[in-house]
Amino acid sequence: MKRLLAINCGSTSTKIAWFEDATMVHKDSLDVPLADLATMPKVLDQLAYRTAQVTGFLAEHGCSVADLAMVVSRAGTIWHVPEAGAYEVNDLMIATLRYAPAAQHASSLSALIGVELVAGTDVPVIIYDPTCVDGVDPVAKITGIPEVVNMPVLHLLNTRKAGRTYAASVGKRYDELTLVIAHLGGGISLGLHERGRVVDWVYDDEGPMSPQRAGRIPTRYLADLCYDGSRNHQQMRMYLAGGAGLAAWFGTQDVRDVEAMIVAGDTRAELVYRAMALGVAKAIGELAVVRAGSVDQILLTGGIAYSAQFTAMVSDLVSFIAPVTVLPGEQEMEALAEGGLRVLGGEEPLYPYESLPPGYSSIEEIRAHPSFLA
Template identity: 65%
Template sequence: MKKIFTINCGSTSTKVAYFEDDKMVNKVSLDVTAEQLKQMPKTLQQLELRANQVKTFLKDNQLDPKDFDIIVARAGTIPAVPYDGAFEVNELMLASVTYAPEAQHASTLSCLIANELVKGLDVPVIIYDPTCVDSADPIAKITGIPEITNMPIAHLLNTKMAGITYAESIGKKYKDLNLIIVQLGGGITLGFHDHGRIADWVYDDEGPMSPQRAGRIPTRYLANLCYNSKMTLQEMRMYLCGQAGLVAYFGTQDVRDIEKLIDEGDEKAELVLHAMAYGVAKSIGELSVIRKGKVDQIVLTGGIAYSKRITGWIKELVEFIAPVSVIPGEKEMEALAAGGLRVLKGEEEIHPYNVYPKGYHSIEEIINNPNFLA
């Protein structure tokens, strides 16, 4: 029996789960309050609090890290890697997410907490299916500004799991299908899964708005907002990627609250929520062309996929492209554990992590980063 521990840091909680082989024995969401977040606005300021929450959970449940066969963490905001699957958490990764993170996101803390738990122990720590796997078609990364290359980012962990689940439901393999998979969550991302490879994608800042994200904003308006605002660069990033979307309109990211307003006759709430679904459908249509319309299935997953109103709106617009399956919720913890189990069984190898952040060539350079923002 293999003992597997998984860690998944989100913006307001740290999810942890303990597995014995493929059976989830215990799972909990360790919340971080809004007041605590106000006192710790920078991501790394939350590390000690969150790590202590995890240690308390382990102690309360009589779990000892030395007994684990592997710890699997959600990948943080690391530079793009060439493969999906498992990557070792090593000195380079820890330095990169600590001193030169690609972006401000709590997921960065997952591998740092895992590393804290195994100090002095011979327990392997990996990340699995990071958001930034660079498997996209080269043509998808070209932009209108030569200095900017659009690198792929997507919710690979849960969307790949949804693709595998759908394929198994029809007696096929995930790598035998062309799928457009949509992650409907606090951020909304889409990917065209071409026989197991993300050939193109729509990230949460270039597609539909979502509960927390602004989504695609015309550059003429965005430039005006940035130059006319008194926000710093980091404040603007946090606004666009955490305080915009449904939150900006209604003060809540909970779709259920907005659906309640609709049920009470609020026309503005219906228009804005419908616009979000409309944006998802437009992005599905955008991705459908890259393989000349050869799409076996469109899969909607994530927490918002529980909303029949939203999935219904999306289906109405895109079913002419391909049939639509709804696999609501997220199975990120199960996906992490399944990846770890495959590694322990020898079915998958652990890739070495050797990608330096742009502009750096040594760990020493990263640690001495004068532009440290985390």
């Protein structure tokens, strides 16, 4: 029997699960209160706090790190890698997450917590299915500004898991199918998964609005908004990717609240909600044309996929492209553990992490000259 620990840090929670083979034996989602977060303005400031949460979880359930075959962590804000799958948490990744991350996000703490936990042991720590896999068609990265290369980012962990789950349900392998998969959460992102590779994508800042994201905004309006003096650079980034979407329209990020407004006769809520669904449908169509409409199945997953109303609005618009399957919720902890088991069983490779941050030539340089994002 192989025991694995999965760690998944989100903005305001630390999710932990203990697996025995593929069976989740213990799990918890531990809140990080906003009042505590306010005392830790930088993501790295939270490392000791969240590590203590994980060690407390292990103590509560009588679990020992020494019994583990592997720690599998959600990938943090590393730089782009060439393949999906598993990467070892090596010195370069640790230095990158500490001193030169691609962005400020609590997910970066997942691997660092793993390293802290296994110190002094030979238990390996890996990440699985990072958001930043650059295996897309080169044409997908071209923009109208030569200096701006659109690098792929999407919710890969949950969408690849959804792809595997659907494939198994129809007696196929994930790498035999072409799927458009939409992750419907606080941010909405979509990918065109062709035979195991994401060949094109729509990230949560370039597609539909979502509960927390502005989505695609015409540049003529966005330029004016950025220079109207109401927000500085960091405030604007946080607004577009945290305070916009349904949160800006209605002061709530919960689609159930918006649906309750619609039931109560709020026509503005109905219009905005339908616009969000239309945005998802447009993005599905956008990805379908990349392979001239040759798509085996469209999958809707994530928390919003629990809404029959929302998924019906999307399905009604896109079912002419391919059949639609709804796989509600997230299975990120299971995806982490299953990925780790495939690595331990020799079914998948474990890649070395070799992506230096832009502008750096060595680990020593990263440590000596931290990024302003660190």
